[in-house]
Amino acid sequence: MSGETVRKKLTIGYDETEYVCGKNAIEAENDEGTFIVSETISNIYPEKIKRFSEGKIIFVEDGENSKRIDNYEEVCRILMEREVERNSYLTYIGGGTIGDLSGFIASTYKRGLRLKAIPTTLLSQIDSSIGGKNGINFSGVKNAIGTFRNPERIVADTDFLMKNDQIIREGMAEIIKHGFSMDYTIIETLLNNDMESVKNGDILRDLIVKNADIKASVCNQDPYELLGRRYVLNFGHTVAHGIEAISRNSITHGAAVIYGIMYEMKMSEIYGMMKYDGISIMNKLMKRYGINKIEVSDEMLDGSLSYIMNDKKIRNGKITIPMATKPGMTNMAELKIEVFKELFLKAGRMM
Ligand SMILES: NC(=O)c1ccc[n+]([C@@H]2O[C@H](COP(=O)([O-])OP(=O)(O)OC[C@H]3O[C@@H](n4cnc5c(N)ncnc54)[C@H](O)[C@@H]3O)[C@@H](O)[C@H]2O)c1
Known part of the structure; x- marks a missing residue:
């Protein structure tokens, strides 16, 4: 298993998502459809982005401020100009904020594009890309407008986590939450390791896959958040x-x-x-x-x-x-x- 990419199916309601995780997992992705790419990621990891045709990319700023209605409008306008067809692929490359914005675009533009996710923060790899929720902030209220739409495919490339430990620490909060609330073996793994050993081996990949699985299995019990089963994630x-x-x-x-x-x-x-x-x-x-x-x-x-x-x-x-x-x-x-x-x-x- 050392160094291998892990692939599995995550089920949420009627949706099945292929989940791929590992070093350079992005390598197997083809150039189909349109790409919404974080400007930050394209600056830090240009070599990861250059495999996709520039003409297919829409670059967007990221961070909480990107989840704005005028950003949504701007991206939809570009999609219209490029005559992007209903049911074609829309892939996002970025953290949870780009994911929330892109998921909302994919579920509303021409009543639906096929969504693929390439989440680049630990939080987005184990949490926000899974469960279908998307949204933009409106009238000062976070996630005031949004829908549920699961990606067909999520590619968690662990290379994106290697240059900035703070990106790992941020996502680790959710991993620790899962550990204390649902699976204590996660806490044991963290206690038996440190930042270096987690990063330099398969431990990070295995933690990501395990935590993605946990998030998906909770969401699968309540795909549209109607039954209160997702409370445990709180x-x-x-x-x-x-x-x-x-x-x-x-x-x-x-x-x-x-x-x-x-x-x-x-x-x-x-x-x-x-x-x-x-x-x-x-x-x-x-x-x-x-x-x-x-x-x-x-x-x-x-x-x-x-x-x-x-x-x-x-x-x-x-x-x-x-x-x-x-x-x-x-x-x-x-x-x-x-x-x-x-x-x-x-x-x-x-x-
Ligand atoms: N939809 C859901 O179910 C769900 C669940 C949890 C959180 N969220 C949302 O996710 C968002 C938070 O996501 P996030 O923590 O990924 O934040 P983010 O997208 O704002 O990214 C955090 C920062 O890290 C930078 N960044 C992204 N990838 C990087 C990388 N590989 N290396 C270095 N820097 C990188 C970004 O430019 C940004 O400045 C919030 O808007 C929250 O509401 C959604």
């Missing part, structure tokens, strides 16, 4: 979303998720559900992989709590959050708002 994210929003995205998603996992573990401990010292294990992982703990002021915590209280996940005065219980397990807790607030405030004093 572990650490209730607090993380609050912190991110209050920081106006100056705190990155990955850093907020790491903080959120620890915070929600503390809440679970106070509530009496958590039966092991997950926080010490988190501290070990952070040290090992060079993940810094973010400083969150009392004012930010107050702001985050207000943000959470206005969140769409609150129904009938209750909030449902996954609480850590045993290694690799969470249970859903449906908490009255007053109980949630009390746990949140107590945990904040102990962080």
Whole structure:
């Protein structure tokens, strides 16, 4: 298996996605259709992009600011000018923001293009490219407009992760989330390795495939997010979303998720559900992989709590959050708002 590319099928509802992961996995991709390519990626990895005809590429800026309606319009305009036909291929090459924008274009332009994904961040390889959700931000609301559309093929080329460890740390937050909430062998693998050994071998590839599988199997239970089965993916994210929003995205998603996992573990401990010292294990992982703990002021915590209280996940005065219980397990807790607030405030004093 050493150095080999792994291929497998991911099933989500009626859709089957071919998932390909490995070093230089992009090599087998042909030049069919149109490509939406991150400008950043084309600057850092020109050798990866030059295999595709320049005339077929639409370069876009990336980052959260790219998920704008005028960007959507601009790309659709170019597709019209190039007379791109319905049902032809649209491939994106970039992180989760390019993926969200491209997925939305693929699902709406002429009622549908065939989507292929070449995600270039660890987060997008194991998380955002899987599950079908796409979207753009609108009227100050993140992902306010979007659809569900799964790519036919996802190519996770691990070379894209080699030049910047921060890209790995950001995505590792979601891997750690999966580990503590669904599969503790992931945490064991991370504890038995470090950044260098993860990168220099098949470990990173195997972690990516395992985590893509986990995300797909959760989404497969609830392809259109109607049954609440995807809640488990929210572990650490209730607090993380609050912190991110209050920081106006100056705190990155990955850093907020790491903080959120620890915070929600503390809440679970106070509530009496958590039966092991997950926080010490988190501290070990952070040290090992060079993940810094973010400083969150009392004012930010107050702001985050207000943000959470206005969140769409609150129904009938209750909030449902996954609480850590045993290694690799969470249970859903449906908490009255007053109980949630009390746990949140107590945990904040102990962080
Ligand atoms: N659709 C979903 O299910 C889903 C799930 C989770 C997150 N998301 C979305 O994904 C987005 C975050 O994705 P992301 O973390 O990939 O962010 P991103 O696309 O903004 O990329 C992060 C940064 O890394 C740069 N970059 C991309 N690939 C790189 C590489 N290989 N090497 C160096 N730099 C690289 C980008 O230029 C950007 O500045 C958010 O908009 C979030 O809402 C969607």
